[in-house]
Amino acid sequence: xxxxxxxxxxxxxxxxxxxxxxxxxxESMAEISTREVKKVPTLRGKTVINLFFEPSTRTRSSFELAxxxxxxxxxxxxxxxxxxxxxxxxxxxxxxxxxxNPDAIIIRxxxxxxxHFVSTFCRSHIINAGDGSHEHPTQALLDAFTIRQEKKKxxxxxxxxxxxxxxxxxxxxxxxxxxxxxxxxxxxxPPPLLPSIFTSLNVEVSHDFDKAxxxxxxxxxLRIQRERQEKYFFPSIREYRELYTLSKKRLKxxxxxxxxxxxxxxxxxxEIATDVADSVQSVILKQVENGIAIRMxxxxxxxxxxxxxxxx
Ligand code: CP
Numbered sequence: 001x002x003x004x005x006x007x008x009x010x011x012x013x014x015x016x017x018x019x020x021x022x023x024x025x026x027e028s029m030a031e032i033s034t035r036e037v038k039k040v041p042t043l044r045g046k047t048v049i050n051l052f053f054e055p056s057t058r059t060r061s062s063f064e065l066a067x068x069x070x071x072x073x074x075x076x077x078x079x080x081x082x083x084x085x086x087x088x089x090x091x092x093x094x095x096x097x098x099x100x101n102p103d104a105i106i107i108r109x110x111x112x113x114x115x116h117f118v119s120t121f122c123r124s125h126i127i128n129a130g131d132g133s134h135e136h137p138t139q140a141l142l143d144a145f146t147i148r149q150e151k152k153k154x155x156x157x158x159x160x161x162x163x164x165x166x167x168x169x170x171x172x173x174x175x176x177x178x179x180x181x182x183x184x185x186x187x188x189x190p191p192p193l194l195p196s197i198f199t200s201l202n203v204e205v206s207h208d209f210d211k212a213x214x215x216x217x218x219x220x221x222l223r224i225q226r227e228r229q230e231k232y233f234f235p236s237i238r239e240y241r242e243l244y245t246l247s248k249k250r251l252k253x254x255x256x257x258x259x260x261x262x263x264x265x266x267x268x269x270x271e272i273a274t275d276v277a278d279s280v281q282s283v284i285l286k287q288v289e290n291g292i293a294i295r296m297x298x299x300x301x302x303x304x305x306x307x308x309x310x311x312x
Pocket of ligand 1: 263
């Protein structure tokens with residue numbers, strides 16, 4: 001078992017062994033964050049660039065902390081203060097940053113395929129931190145890590161992904177990953193946000209949230225991505241709430257020990273009721289915590305740290 005890829009561009013082309021290798025490495029990384037001194041010298045001398053063309057709270061911060069806990073130097077590219085505002089292209093921006101000899105570039109971009117495009121002309125390791133509606137691989141990895149932590153397995157679990165599936169890179173990466181690890185994935189949402197084409201991804205598709213909830217082990221709620229919608233996909237938020245908000249009443253239909261997940265940011269009382277988001281069944285903040293361990297594991301596996309150095 002190992003990880004032999006140069007880049008992390010998505011989940012679709014990873015094998016089950018690749019995924020397990022990242023999850024298992026993240027177990028060791030999680031321990032580092034519990035120490036009084038949360039730092040090991042594993043990636044000392046390596047340089048990482050956080051290149052975010054879209055806003056982020058969780059992904060950007062946790063990649064920065066992950067790099068720092070492994071002693072890598074990290075540069076946070078500031079879009080608003082950059083020459084992108086003067087019209088510099090993505091290609092020229094990346095070529096100029098690469099001239100500064102980084103080892104890895106972490107990229108988030110509104111265009112699906114931007115990290116793949118960058119990987120075609122870069123020497124550095126490229127990590128996809130979310131591209132358009134395409135993929136968000138480290139989110140799916142931290143979700144799988146959290147499910148495994150809570151449920152001790154993934155195979156055979158009934159996992160609902162609910163909401164704006166059409167525009168969600170989180171949904172796509174999770175569909176690929178959870179399928180590879182043997183979960184029973186059910187996509188739930190209104191028909192305009194969950195077209196029938198998704199059945200080709202080896203998942204069950206349902207427009208009836210109440211029915212789909214029965215016996216669910218995991219409920220993964222998604223935000224409505226208004227920034228990626230050029231038109232309104234449903235008549236009103238009130239109607240959406242009635243049919244698709246995860247309320248206490250709906251949650252009772254799932255297994256009593258079902259866990260509730262959300263990649264963030266939350267639209268409280270739209271896709272998830274506040275009392276559910278803050279309930280004991282919610283693992284939303286555990287997902288955030290686990291994001292650091294997963295991103296440490298990804299940096300470590302791509303940048304070639306030596307395992308013996310992790311105990312220092
Ligand atoms: N889950 C996620 O990608 O959150 P951010 O947009 O805050 O990074």
